[in-house]
Amino acid sequence: MIPEQPDIFQEDHSFKAHSDAEKEPVLLSGRKLYLAGRGISGLKQDLQGGCPVFFWPMSEQHGKDIAQAAQYVCARVNELTRDTDLYLLAAFTVDDWNLELSPWNAEIPEIGQSFGGGAGLTLQWILEDAFSYIRSRSLAAHDPEDPGPAAFPAYAVGYSLAGLFSLWAELETREKKIFAGAAGCSATMWFPGWLEHARKKTEKEADAVLTSEEGQGSADMTGPDIYLSLGGKEHLTQNAFIASIGEAVRSYDRLLDSDPAVLRHVLEMNKGGHFADPEKRVAKGIAWLLKSRNTAEKG
Numbered sequence: 001m002i003p004e005q006p007d008i009f010q011e012d013h014s015f016k017a018h019s020d021a022e023k024e025p026v027l028l029s030g031r032k033l034y035l036a037g038r039g040i041s042g043l044k045q046d047l048q049g050g051c052p053v054f055f056w057p058m059s060e061q062h063g064k065d066i067a068q069a070a071q072y073v074c075a076r077v078n079e080l081t082r083d084t085d086l087y088l089l090a091a092f093t094v095d096d097w098n099l100e101l102s103p104w105n106a107e108i109p110e111i112g113q114s115f116g117g118g119a120g121l122t123l124q125w126i127l128e129d130a131f132s133y134i135r136s137r138s139l140a141a142h143d144p145e146d147p148g149p150a151a152f153p154a155y156a157v158g159y160s161l162a163g164l165f166s167l168w169a170e171l172e173t174r175e176k177k178i179f180a181g182a183a184g185c186s187a188t189m190w191f192p193g194w195l196e197h198a199r200k201k202t203e204k205e206a207d208a209v210l211t212s213e214e215g216q217g218s219a220d221m222t223g224p225d226i227y228l229s230l231g232g233k234e235h236l237t238q239n240a241f242i243a244s245i246g247e248a249v250r251s252y253d254r255l256l257d258s259d260p261a262v263l264r265h266v267l268e269m270n271k272g273g274h275f276a277d278p279e280k281r282v283a284k285g286i287a288w289l290l291k292s293r294n295t296a297e298k299g
Contacts, residue, residue, distance in 0.1 A: 021071050025093075028129040032060075032093040035134070036070045038078070039088040046086050047138035052153040052180065052293060053088045054286050055126055057162040059097055066091050069279060076283030077290070085290050088152075090130060094122070094162070101158075101165040106192045110241035115191075123169050126156075127178065153180040153293070157227075157285055159278045163187030164194065167252075170224055171201055174261060180293065181225035183285030186234060186274055189248030190241060198255060205261045223263035225292045226256055227285040233273040245274075264292050 021036035039046040058069055070091040094100045099116035106115040156166035156179050163184035170182035235246035256265040270281055
């Protein structure tokens with residue numbers, strides 16, 4: 001369920017739709033996919049050169065339009081980054097938020113909601129449909145049997161439950177290095193079983209990293225970058241279950257501290273509650289990941 005939010009596109013008069021975007025979204029297996037960003041004008045050449053692609057699940061509920069929302073996010077990313085920082089935002093629609101973005105089934109009577117555990121199918125759509133479409137726009141060679149982003153660095157980004165989905169998607173595919181990083185902005189960390197699942201995965205990967213280092217004599221410096229953010233007032237909600245988000249996010253941040261597979265990570269605090277400027281917070285996550293990537297390439 002996605003509560004109705006203010007129309008930020010009408011309220012923010014500094015926003016203007018820009019030309020760095022496709023004219024219309026494409027329909028892939030029932031989902032809309034819309035591409036925007038600094039890499040769109042020279043898409044084939046830019047992807048061949050390693051232009052990063054950020055996959056963002058969003059909803060068109062309450063009158064939101066995928067093209068307008070994506071262009072708004074890109075305008076904010078452009079304000080936070082250099083003109084030479086190429087990137088592509090791949091926004092795609094989610095019709096049933098609680099079904100398509102939850103990693104497993106969950107009934108939460110404390111908030112009166114149920115979750116259908118359909119994240120696996122959404123991830124499959126990204127790897128098969130979205131990746132294939134974007135690859136078809138690229139001149140870079142790739143193996144059609146390989147689900148990894150051979151033609152471009154891919155990132156998963158999202159807000160609220162979409163933020164949890166993005167972190168889960170990166171973690172679930174980390175062994176194959178599908179995603180170069182993820183942004184979980186005000187992610188739904190209170191989701192039942194998430195922290196324990198992440199902890200077990202991290203412990204398993206820590207053992208694998210140590211074994212790899214012993215065999216190779218050096219650490220792998222190609223791990224993911226992880227961006228987390230949280231609103232300073234999110235824990236002030238009257239619902240005690242949801243109010244646990246603050247400690248849950250900090251617990252996950254501490255878990256990242258101990259994860260040897262993670263290259264860089266950050267937890268950024270924002271003003272306001274959970275529904276304050278979600279698109280702007282997503283843009284900040286993309287900008288941090290983009291800057292982190294560019295810094296690593298120079299280093």
